[in-house]
Amino acid sequence: MPAARPAQLAVLAACLTLATTSAWAQASQLPISPEQRRVADQVASAGVPLSELAPDAPDSHTVVPGDTLWDISKLFLKSPWRWPELWGMNRDQIRNPHLIYPGQILHLVKTDGRARLQFGQRVGGGAAGDTVKLRPQMRISALDSNPIPTIPLHLIQPFLTDAVVFDTDALATAPRIVATQEGHVLLGKGDTAYARGDFRGATDFRIFRTSRVLRDPTTSEILGYEAPYVGTADLVRPGEDRKSADGKSTEIVPATLQIRQVKQEVGVGDRLAPAPQRNLERYVPHAPERPMAGQIAAIYGEAINAGQNQIVALNRGKRDGVERGHVFALWRDGVAMKDKTQDRPQDIKLPDERHGILFVFEVYERVSYALIISVKEPVKPGDRFTQP
Structure with missing residues (x-):
């Protein structure tokens, strides 16, 4: 990945976002666990190793309508659920990761083998390759502006x-x-x-x-x-x-x-x-704080198998420590076959392969529902999941 120019990586003063009081209060109440804060504090002091960045992480990204915290995390990091590390890259400027608005610019700063994110603002419309000046910026949001959501709510809202x-x-x-x-x-x-x-x-x-x-x-x-x-x-x-x-x-x-x-x-x-009251905002992607594993109990609806953006029921719920926003890895059982390379064939079983990601959006006492964020092979009841 090409190194960013020093002028482009200047440290900025905090970008202040003035939004409606209700939007600010709503976002500030979104759940951030002690473990997520610990990770963010740890990363804030040192940055993220370059090895943890996505292979094609850009030098900068302008937040646009339709972006989500998951999208931005996926853009910069190999593992989108590790959003606290993205937030922790710059705790001084991104004090609340749920208060990120369209129009804000995120710059990736890479020094001494580590990476951090900083807010920036392009000034002027120079040609490609020109020096980009950065300055502290106050952004005033219109009354109907809202922070970006954490995940694409339209996929789970129905x-x-x-x-x-x-x-x-x-x-x-x-x-x-x-x-x-x-x-x-x-x-x-x-x-x-x-x-x-x-x-x-x-x-x-x-x-x-x-x-x-x-x-x-x-x-x-x-x-x-x-x-x-x-x-x-x-x-x-x-x-x-x-x-x-x-x-x-x-x-x-x-x-x-x-x-x-x-x-x-x-x-x-x-x-x-x-009909219960629903809060559509409290869906913050995060990994379980302890090892966790289970199986797909059922595919929602009439389908036998499930694919990306479909819903599955998990055989773990509140009593097992599952929370809204938990991210799990999907595993495919290794294929049983015979090793015919010797005189006498032997039964062998290939290693299990990780092939997808689940996002939990609803939790009951003994069961929870999850959205299949990505998957390589069809998912069926009995398939296994673990912490990512």
Whole structure:
């Protein structure tokens, strides 16, 4: 990689970013673990060895809309999940890695076999090869500006509602749709449905089909109950039990619901669960702080195998120390074959090969969901994962 000019690597004063108070407060609350801070502090004092840089790491990068912390880490480092080291390259200027905005320029400084990142700002529009002057710069963000996200949220956002696991078979006793408007067999957006059950004061619901059991690939232990997502509904009018006109019997009047969104058509027998609040910002890529391993429990949906940008269920969850943002390495079992180079063939097994990366975005007690960030071979239930 060509060495950068000394003039281009001048140390800058801190770049101040003035954003809306809410955006600053939101970003400043993003989780940074003690281990990530320790790594960043350690790297901040010495920089990153050049051997840890990506082979084609650029001398500089201008942050653009659509960039993520993962993208920038991948641009400069061999291992994108080691973002604390990218942050630690310049703790003085990048005090909070979640407050990096489009338009800011990151310069890679390489001295004495080490590398650091610094903020910079190009002044003027000279020709290629001209000296680039750098100066302290204050950047004022418009009121609608937001820090770059940590990962591409559009890849997982649809699954934050779709992929749901219950620790017990709670849907078996959950409120259920018992009738449809005017006897319709299936319902769509805007239609009316009638339901019975204990709504527990909730008014906003997700609709599910009968759940399927998720089992550990090795022990067959029940990890949870995965519920196929159907849609959402709002409670329009609660149900009631009231006396009949003659006062001799009780009339059961189901609750009235309006279907708000559908992924597939809603029908009688579908179950209801209160919709939880979601925080789409708390997804910070980081490696587990201790050794961890497990297996793929299931492929989300109807597929037999999974590829890049698909979702898998892991047989590890909160009780095992899995967190949102954990990054795992995917492994392919070595192929069993025969060594025929001797007089008598012998059974051998080739080494396991690492062939992909998982990013955990949702964690339950005994199971978690992960996005396949990259992969070389199809992923199937039973495949192994470890810390990266």
